Amino acid sequence: MSFGLQAQNAVPAYLDPAKPLEERVENALSLMTVEEKVALCHAQSKFSSAGVPRLGIPEIWMSDGPHGVRAEIEWDSWGYANFTNDSCLAFPALTCLASTFNPELAARYGQAIGEEARYRNKEVILGPGVNIYRSPLNGRNFEYMGEDPYLASKMVVPYIQGVQKSGVAACVKHFALNNQENWRGHIDVELSDRALYEIYLPAFKAAVMEGKAWSIMGSYNKFRGEHCCHNDLLLNKILKGDWKFDGAVITDWGGAHDTDQAVRNSLDIEMGTYTNGLTTSGTFPYSEFYLANPFLKGIKAGKYDMSLLNDKARRVLRLIFRTSMSPNRPWGSFVTPEHSKVAADVAKEGIVLLKNDQNILPVNPKLYKKILVVGENATRKMTIGGGSSELKTKYEISPLQGIKNAFGAQCEVKYAMGYASGPSAYGREIPSKLNADTLLNEAIRMAKDADLILYVGGLNKNHFQDCEGGDRKTYDLPFGQNKLIGELIKTQKRMAVVLVSGNAVAMPWVNQVPAIVQAWYLGSESGNAIASVLSGEINPSGKLPFTFGVKLNDYGAHSFDKLCFPGDSIKEVYKEDILVGYRWFDTKNIAPQFAFGYGLSYTTFQVGKASVDKPKYGKNDTVKLTVSVANTGKVEGAEVIQAYIQDKISSVPRPVKELKAFSKVILKAGESKVVTLELPVSEWGFYDETTKTFKVEPGQFVINLGTSSRDIKQQIPVTVE
Ligand code: BGC
Numbered sequence: 269m270s271f272g273l274q275a276q277n278a279v280p281a282y283l284d285p286a287k288p289l290e291e292r293v294e295n296a297l298s299l300m301t302v303e304e305k306v307a308l309c310h311a312q313s314k315f316s317s318a319g320v321p322r323l324g325i326p327e328i329w330m331s332d333g334p335h336g337v338r339a340e341i342e343w344d345s346w347g348y349a350n351f352t353n354d355s356c357l358a359f360p361a362l363t364c365l366a367s368t369f370n371p372e373l374a375a376r377y378g379q380a381i382g383e384e385a386r387y388r389n390k391e392v393i394l395g396p397g398v399n400i401y402r403s404p405l406n407g408r409n410f411e412y413m414g415e416d417p418y419l420a421s422k423m424v425v426p427y428i429q430g431v432q433k434s435g436v437a438a439c440v441k442h443f444a445l446n447n448q449e450n451w452r453g454h455i456d457v458e459l460s461d462r463a464l465y466e467i468y469l470p471a472f473k474a475a476v477m478e479g480k481a482w483s484i485m486g487s488y489n490k491f492r493g494e495h496c497c498h499n500d501l502l503l504n505k506i507l508k509g510d511w512k513f514d515g516a517v518i519t520d521w522g523g524a525h526d527t528d529q530a531v532r533n534s535l536d537i538e539m540g541t542y543t544n545g546l547t548t549s550g551t552f553p554y555s556e557f558y559l560a561n562p563f564l565k566g567i568k569a570g571k572y573d574m575s576l577l578n579d580k581a582r583r584v585l586r587l588i589f590r591t592s593m594s595p596n597r598p599w600g601s602f603v604t605p606e607h608s609k610v611a612a613d614v615a616k617e618g619i620v621l622l623k624n625d626q627n628i629l630p631v632n633p634k635l636y637k638k639i640l641v642v643g644e645n646a647t648r649k650m651t652i653g654g655g656s657s658e659l660k661t662k663y664e665i666s667p668l669q670g671i672k673n674a675f676g677a678q679c680e681v682k683y684a685m686g687y688a689s690g691p692s693a694y695g696r697e698i699p700s701k702l703n704a705d706t707l708l709n710e711a712i713r714m715a716k717d718a719d720l721i722l723y724v725g726g727l728n729k730n731h732f733q734d735c736e737g738g739d740r741k742t743y744d745l746p747f748g749q750n751k752l753i754g755e756l757i758k759t760q761k762r763m764a765v766v767l768v769s770g771n772a773v774a775m776p777w778v779n780q781v782p783a784i785v786q787a788w789y790l791g792s793e794s795g796n797a798i799a800s801v802l803s804g805e806i807n808p809s810g811k812l813p814f815t816f817g818v819k820l821n822d823y824g825a826h827s828f829d830k831l832c833f834p835g836d837s838i839k840e841v842y843k844e845d846i847l848v849g850y851r852w853f854d855t856k857n858i859a860p861q862f863a864f865g866y867g868l869s870y871t872t873f874q875v876g877k878a879s880v881d882k883p884k885y886g887k888n889d890t891v892k893l894t895v896s897v898a899n900t901g902k903v904e905g906a907e908v909i910q911a912y913i914q915d916k917i918s919s920v921p922r923p924v925k926e927l928k929a930f931s932k933v934i935l936k937a938g939e940s941k942v943v944t945l946e947l948p949v950s951e952w953g954f955y956d957e958t959t960k961t962f963k964v965e966p967g968q969f970v971i972n973l974g975t976s977s978r979d980i981k982q983q984i985p986v987t988v989e
Contacts, residue, residue, distance in 0.1 A: 289589055367811055407737070408736055415864060428479030439481070465955035484507065486523050617810060623782070653693075674805075684710050692731075722764055812862055854923065871902065886949070893973070906934045910929075912925035
């Protein structure tokens, strides 16, 4: 009798936090009905999917996005729910994080945003994004980590590990090849296996295999004829086969199109579908999603094997046990001073000083009575607009506020808008009602009376700017800014340009403006960070995570016909192949405006003579490269030492440079340190399309050691046997 009682009271394994994850999953699965399992595989609201109410297994709540936890959305529409407790901290967008070249900051960033998501009771945060910067017109580049697969890999792994410490799943997106917004729902991307494996997949692979991401988001586009949210090659073969991903594949919202493919090609959770083809509005019952009733019917009719459903349900259960049912889940925290500090540190380290002639920067307030700040971006909120990464923030310090705080006590700081863009609206442009000539004339009149002009412009989060759902139409600065900057130059006043953007832009005025700062979308601490760099409180150390070309046609993707970019509306062929970003510019000998990895400092550095630990290496060896770096200037600063390999003789064409290691070193004035870079030779190979493996060919390699992809200080020959 006592045995019976014990059995009745025993906690089932799935509820026992001490039991191993897989045992809990199997136990839960064994207790579930077919209907309960199917219910796990699709949305129940705009941003949630069901749990198993009968068994006390919680629902999954998801939220955008990569640089802050988005405001609550209504149950069944894209409208905001108007909660009053959901104003978050905005972290800098991921282009800024990538520019820090500092993986430790990525870990702090991930942890802080994970804590925010946890506090808001989210199981999944829909980020980070690691689509490769292929064209400067892509409206979503600001959400991603630049053009280089190695840099993105090194930054995404600690971000994910940081997020998941809070028992919140990172959802790496958009897998894969969603490198533009035009026709994103159906464009069919074609590219070589080499380009796929060498350029577009590595950051995802690192996110899965090293970062151990618990979920991944399929992309909207097609790849080799199949939508990526249910793509056999990407999901069955590569992600779950080769990379052994054990988490859940989530669709992008409205990214599923077919029950059969969704069932067989590894889609686990379907979100955002409307079968009328729209994803923005409509009423369509969740029970009719591709992975809802149609799936259930198929199972009952014997069309789909039960093992297909069990595999999906297992993955969703794993996601739940790793998050809401994890025994180690902390409570999280929201808009704390610690999180603000992380956001500020990333913003300050990510800002890139592009040009600094005539010692314009840092601004010495003793030299100026009147500072004029010109440009709409000095006052514009950059967390509004942009698409799904839009945020409702607790606070956002504008650049103008930051500049006033920094210099207002010593100088008179005035402001002229100079140009106007109009309000942000999803999917459409609303031109400003303000008169452009009046704004320009006012700015010029005020500039004539100023001693220093701080121009704060760039792009913004409007449609056709840095925004989801549409790409930029041109490489130029929008809203008449080139004309305005030209007129400001004519006043012959001292001047610095601060560009707030997530993309490169044409700079026809580059030679006439003495100082240029690339400031990204910096989030809540934006103005503080910009002002601290302008004032010299912070010595800039950011490095560009993508190439700034002189003109659009200088980029690989724009060097061919329309089929190469943006495609013919049906198909797109990546004809530049593996030569993306600096790989293109350097191999084709095209001088960039500002190179990948480039960024100035207020101090100077000297890179000593580097040495490697051996003259010859085997394919499984790691090259240990040491080099001393000295700060030869007058203030503390940080330099990023970068190593690019070149395979001198290869059986296939290779880029002349490929980043394979970097290290950021902080040095006091006069200090020097020895930097050690480790380069595993196994990572120097190319993807061999015949054997379908990475291959390192023995022979001569060169390690190009420098402080940007174009500022190579030394070439170190290395033999691989
Ligand atoms: C975006 C995703 C986002 C999702 C949910 C989609 O439009 O592409 O990045 O996570 O919406 O808002």
